[in-house]
Amino acid sequence: NAGVMQNPRHLxxxxxxEARLRCSPMKGHSHVYWYRQLPEEGLKFMVYLQKENIIDxxxxxxxxxxxxxxxxxxxxxxxxxxVRGDSAxxxxxxxxxxxxxxxxxxxxxxxxxx
Amino acid sequence: DAKTTxxxxxxxxxxxxxxxxxxxxxISGNEYVYWYRQIHSQGPQYIIHGLKNNETNEMASLIITEDRKxxxxxxxxxxxxxxxVYYCIVRVGGGGATNKLIFGTGTLLAVQP
Numbered sequence: 001n002a003g004v005m006q007n008p009r010h011l012x013x014x015x016x017x018e019a020r021l022r023c024s025p026m027k028g029h030s031h032v033y034w035y036r037q038l039p040e041e042g043l044k045f046m047v048y049l050q051k052e053n054i055i056d057x058x059x060x061x062x063x064x065x066x067x068x069x070x071x072x073x074x075x076x077x078x079x080x081x082x083v084r085g086d087s088a089x090x091x092x093x094x095x096x097x098x099x100x101x102x103x104x105x106x107x108x109x110x111x112x113x114x
Numbered sequence: 115d116a117k118t119t120x121x122x123x124x125x126x127x128x129x130x131x132x133x134x135x136x137x138x139x140x141i142s143g144n145e146y147v148y149w150y151r152q153i154h155s156q157g158p159q160y161i162i163h164g165l166k167n168n169e170t171n172e173m174a175s176l177i178i179t180e181d182r183k184x185x186x187x188x189x190x191x192x193x194x195x196x197x198x199v200y201y202c203i204v205r206v207g208g209g210g211a212t213n214k215l216i217f218g219t220g221t222l223l224a225v226q227p
Contacts, residue, residue: 004157031213043158043217056214091157095213102148103213105157 002026004094004106005074012112019079019086021109025094032075033093033103034067043091049075082113118202123222126196132189134221136202139183145204147178148215149187153198158217161187161200192225199223 005024013019025032034046036059048056049069060067064082069075079086089110093103119137126132138147148163162169162176164185169176175188189196199220205213 033214035215035217037155042219043152043215045214045216048214089155093158093213093215101213102160102163103215104160107157108155 004029004092004104006090006092006106006109008109009107010110010112012114013082014114015083016081019082019111019113021077021079021090021092021111022074023077023092023094023106024074025092026096026104029094029096029104031095031097031103032069033095034075034077035091035093037089037091037108039088046077079111082111084113087111087113118204118218120200120202120218120221122219123224125224125226126189126192128194128225128227129191132192132196132223132225134187134189134200134202134223135184136187137184138202138204141182141204142206145206147176147182147185148203148205149174149176150201150203150215150217151198152201152220153195158201192223194225194227197223197225 007022032049035043037043045059047060047067052071064080066078089108091105091108093105095101095103146163146165149161150158152158162174164176178185199222201217201220203215
């Protein structure tokens, strides 16, 4: 059973471009979470999605950031018009449905805005 | 979710047991204690979790005090590869909406040769 797969592992974008980060959850996992880790800081929750639904987006910046988890395919975190402050590691986690489950993390996408 | 307090850093000699403390004095009755670690900016790795009984798996043991206000993660024989930031997180049990994790600053465990 493959783990949580994120791609690309490294992404470089110029200011003003769009960044798309993809996350394929573990098999059987229908819940996806995105976290951001700024340089030298801890992980911050961004958004929680189930298939075709955003459940909790309390950690998402109000502008330029969006996330989706379609019925088919990976979850996508999209950042429009990137700025230097968006440079960070973005981690995706997935968990199965049910009670008392743990989340498993991918290896992250490191976004660098130049 | 309840707030946790952990020491900023700890050292441990290779081959010795590493005991990482965590205070969660405001924990509620339905909140679990979870431990994750992050090795050198890799994705966080799940270690163990528990509610009120002590737990053990192939990676570690978790000792939760009877009043549940604190816990200790024990790595029985630390190796250099256990050098990482260890996060203690409390969250309400149950899947789905409650799998959102609130990370603190964690404890940087440095295993010394």
